[in-house]
Amino acid sequence: MRIQSAEVVVCSPGRNFVTLIVTTDEGLVGIGDATLNGRELAVASYLTDHVAPLLEGRDAAAVEDTWQYLYRGAYWRRGPVTMAAIAAVDVALWDIKAQAAGMPLYQLLGGRSRDSIRAYGHAHGRDIEELSDSVQARIEQGFGAVRIQVGIPGNGPGYGISSVEGAHDYEPASVGLRPVEEVWDAGSYLRHIPAVFEEVRSRFGAELDLLHDVHHRLSPIEAARLGRSLEPFHPFWLEDVTVAENQRALRTVREHTVVPLAMGETYNSIVDYLQLLPEQLIDYVRSAVTHSGGVTGLKRILEFGAIYGAKSATHGPTDISPVGLAAALHIDTAHHDFGIQEYMQHTGPVFDVFDVGYAFADGVFQPGERPGLGVRFDREAAARYPYRQAYLPVNRLRDGTLHDW
Incomplete structure (x- = not known):
């Protein structure tokens, strides 16, 4: 053939x-x-x-x-x-x-290692009240693990906060010729987030797993401070606590906190993990099928991580299409050292173009039993939605210095 x-x-x-x-x-x-x-x-x-x-x-x-x-x-x-x-x-x-x-596909990857695939959902709000409403909505969808992102006083809505009421897809690249510019201040963030965790934990109890994404914005010692301050609230993980390029920085964080760490969505090769995994500096591998060489590339990374006790937590934002998500679900089904699957829900016309065989209910996925990936692509529908130039935001400190987004 x-x-x-x-x-x-x-x-x-x-x-x-x-x-x-x-x-x-x-x-x-x-x-x-x-x-x-x-x-x-x-x-x-x-x-x-x-x-x-x-x-x-x-x-x-x-x-x-x-x-x-x-x-x-x-x-x-x-x-x-x-x-x-x-x-x-x-x-x-x-x-x-x-x-x-x-x-x-999962049958060719070794068959089932589990009956279902646990996923975490995304909750967000401009303040703690809005965030709590969003967490409740995710619980009602069946999620037992929820990533929480909230507006920081003085910083504006910021990362992970939708400008559209009730939107799931709240991290879109903005359509236009230039990126949107956001504002960041580490001090106000570090003061606010522990209070957010305390309130959410108080409202929703100890059984709900809480995750949080720092999005590479803290220095190593700031990340260590955040981890230590959140230990009483038992986060499931902190994600991307400091810049991904400086892998040695994770040693500083590890020395000061026992909060589990997740990293890898900006990594695209097993080479990116040569220090992090053998030194056991992270607990969850966050690379995406779409950005790390496909099924073949990601399987190598995950099997390398498994040697050192790191579990899979495949990147699953809505800028990865249902094709990429389906591939991740087949790996999730077969990979022994699976941890959790990110699920940022596609909405609306996406499913005009992509007919999917996977299913989600009560906080878990099934990859589906269609031969192959189980996703079908409708060319005619795709032609109705032409490309639009769009960019992810950029981030500046309050004095105007460009910072990590």
Whole structure:
């Protein structure tokens, strides 16, 4: 079975997605997600101009060889654009392979390791009252684990806070020629967040798992201070407590707090974890299928992490399409050292374009039993939602200095 064609479709059913469609000479069609939020067209060009011509005529079953061909053969390794492109090809080929076998993908990855996939939801609010309402809504959806993000006095709404009442998709790249600029002050944040945790824990009890995303904004010693201040409220984890590039900084945090740490959504290769995992500086691996070389790439990372006791917690924002989420769910089902799955819920016209076989209810997923990934892509629907230029926000300190978003 040979690859006959590889086509890239960019569409925006509420936000931009990049989808690779691989067709074989036997008529099987596999799809992969190549979305890189705010840099979508860079990956689309990489695929269209450089990768697709290399795929035509290749053995569609040679998933590992094709992965190595695109990774080693380019000479320029790693990086989000390259790894998102490789991921799209890899996921599409796994989709084809599982369809050819007549099985859902998780069966080819070793079969079930669990009966269901636990997920955490996102709650947010401009203040503690709004946040509490959002937490209650997630509980009513069945979530037993909830990420809490709240506006910080003096900082404005900030990261993870929707400007749209009741919206799930509250982190969209803003449509326009320039990013939105937000304001950040670490001092007010560090003073406010412990009170938020105390109130939410008091209202909702000890059984609800609470997660929080710092989004790389604190120095190592500030992150250590935050972790220690939150220990009485037993967070499930703190995510991205300091900048991801300085992995040694996690030692400082580890020395001062026992709160579990999660990191990795901006990492795109197993190489990014060569210090974090052997030194046991994190507890949860947050890389995405879409940004870390696909099923093949992420499985390597997760199996490496399992050696050191780190569990999977695959990145699942809405800028990863249902194709990327479906691939994550198949890995979640098969991977022994699974921890939890992020679920930021797609809404509205996304499901005009992507017909999914997975199901979510009562806080857990099922990957579905359709052969392959279980996601079908509607080209005609996608054509109704053309690409719109959009950017993620940027962040500035109160004095105007550009900071980490």
